[in-house]
Amino acid sequence: MSTDTEGDGPTTRIQREKHEIILEAALDVFANHGFRGATIDQIAEAAGMSKPNLLYYFRSKEDIHQTLIARLLDNWLAPLRHMSADGDPLEEILDYVRRKIDMARDFPRESRLFANEILQGAPRIxxxxxxxxxxxxxxxxxIISQWMAEGKLAKADPYHLIFSIWATTQHYADFDVQVRVVLPPEHSGEERFEEAKAFLESMFTRTLTP
Incomplete structure (x- = not known):
C-alpha cells in the first residue's frame, strides 16, 4: 500500500526518508527521460532499492510523478505569490525576475520536469x-494592470510580461547545456546566473519605466 496516497503520507522517520529518496531519484529519471521514457525499474535502481520495495511507498509511476509535479508547482509559484500590490511596482517585477533566475540556478531538474510535461500537452497537470x-x-x-493604469509602470500586456519573464529566466535551466557551450569560457561558470540577472534587470527596467 502506498503511504504517499493515504492522505497523511509517510508516518515514521524511516518511511519519510525512503519517500524522499524515491522522489529524489525519480526527479533525476523524469528530468532526463521525461514521463514516457521513465520506468519504475529505472527509478528503483536510481533509489537503490528493489521494485517491490518502491511500490510499497508509491502505487505507480503516475503517483510518483504527480507528487513531484504538485510539489514543483507549489514551489514554482512561490515567487509570483510574493509579488505584493503594496510594494514599489518596478522593484516587485525585478524581484520576481531575480527569484526566477535563482530558481533556474538552484532547481534545474524541476524546471526540466515541468517543461517536459508541458511539451507533452500537460496531460497530468x-x-x-x-x-x-x-x-x-x-x-x-x-495588480500589474492597475500599476500601469496609475502610470507607475509603462503600459504593456501584463500576461505577456509574465510569459516573457518565464521564458527568459527558465531558459537558463531548460537550455543550460546550450548556454554553457555558447557563452565564452570565462562567462560559462556560476557567474552566468548573476550576469543573466543583471542583464534581465536592465532590460525589464528599460521596458517598464514610464
Missing part, C-alpha cells in the same frame, strides 16, 4: 494549470 496557476496569474496581472 492540466487541472493545476487551469486552477491554481491560472488563478494566481489573473490575480497578479490585475
Amino acid at each position: 492540466m487541472d493545476m494549470l487551469a486552477g491554481p496557476l491560472n488563478e494566481l496569474v489573473r490575480e497578479k496581472t490585475t
Whole structure:
C-alpha cells in the first residue's frame, strides 16, 4: 500500500526518508527521460532499492510523478505569490525576475520536469494549470494592470510580461547545456546566473519605466 496516497503520507522517520529518496531519484529519471521514457525499474535502481520495495511507498509511476509535479508547482509559484500590490511596482517585477533566475540556478531538474510535461500537452497537470496557476496569474496581472493604469509602470500586456519573464529566466535551466557551450569560457561558470540577472534587470527596467 502506498503511504504517499493515504492522505497523511509517510508516518515514521524511516518511511519519510525512503519517500524522499524515491522522489529524489525519480526527479533525476523524469528530468532526463521525461514521463514516457521513465520506468519504475529505472527509478528503483536510481533509489537503490528493489521494485517491490518502491511500490510499497508509491502505487505507480503516475503517483510518483504527480507528487513531484504538485510539489514543483507549489514551489514554482512561490515567487509570483510574493509579488505584493503594496510594494514599489518596478522593484516587485525585478524581484520576481531575480527569484526566477535563482530558481533556474538552484532547481534545474524541476524546471526540466515541468517543461517536459508541458511539451507533452500537460496531460497530468492540466487541472493545476487551469486552477491554481491560472488563478494566481489573473490575480497578479490585475495588480500589474492597475500599476500601469496609475502610470507607475509603462503600459504593456501584463500576461505577456509574465510569459516573457518565464521564458527568459527558465531558459537558463531548460537550455543550460546550450548556454554553457555558447557563452565564452570565462562567462560559462556560476557567474552566468548573476550576469543573466543583471542583464534581465536592465532590460525589464528599460521596458517598464514610464
